Amino acid sequence: MCADVPQAITNISLPHPSLLPYALTPPPSKFSALEAPSISVPHPSPSISGTTRMLNRINRSKTVVENLVCNTRLLESTIQEARSKKDTLKARAQSAKTANKVSEMLGNVNTSNALSAFEKMEEKVLAMESQAEALGQLTTDDLEGKFALLEGSSVDDDLVNLKKELSGSSKLCLILPLEPPLGRTVTTSANKAYPYRDADIEMELNKLRQRAKDF
Template sequence: LLESKIQEAKSKKDTLKARAQSAKTANKVSEMLGNVNTSSALSAFEKMEEKGEPNLAEALNQLTSDELEGKFALLETSSVDDDLATLKKEISGSSTKKGELPPGRPLSASLKFQDAEIEKELNELRQKAKEF
């Protein structure tokens, strides 16, 4: 939200600069062509600048306020760094060395079924698979 307001203020500032430059260019072109109607175009640009100046001043005021500094300080003292440090300590305190996997469960324990019928059927399927 704050960054978008800053970006918006910069954008308005750039727009005002571009409008002022455009007004100067329009004035020069009108003078070259001998057009007498340059004062109305210039006054229109001046009115647009006057409308934009309060918004620009407000945005710049927000940028320099103490509230902004407080928000940045709050962001800098985030608990994310503390959480990361805690996780690193937990990982480094584990029994496995870096790059090693923790021990798995035994293979034979994972193949035993409680139901005798399922175990019998499984053994029959194993025998058929060996025959092929």
């Protein structure tokens, strides 16, 4: 039983014991003594019986109030527990709904298509890398071939061959002596240098120099 009892019940004012007999005495009847029924009811002592009844009522009221307070507190606790359970169930429902949406999204995604797309992308990257490597190899081989060509046949050899061809022409030999390219001299029996003045030969030499620069 709860210990909290409203203060109002404990402050009930009782009549003075000396007034209890008058308070408990029934009002006079309108009938005379002759007409009144002759029923005798034993009356206990007014001062003792009235106080006892009042105290019993007070005790019963206290008990009722205590029960009400206990029931109210129990009801509040039950309501609070129900609210907590409601919030928990609401959170669980929201979590389940989110999990269902994620599952549906994952179910709609075709993993095989995604993997095939990645495989195709990887194949393209590998092809591009192979192409770049092949182009680099071809460029390296081409440069190596050009350097080898320059090392194998020099410009001086081309000039010597050209001189031989020119020396085969008796007409040119009679008119002008054969001279190497610009910057070189040819020595005759008399140890004299003659400039070479043929325009065609100079043109051929310029072409050879340009080819050497290109390489």
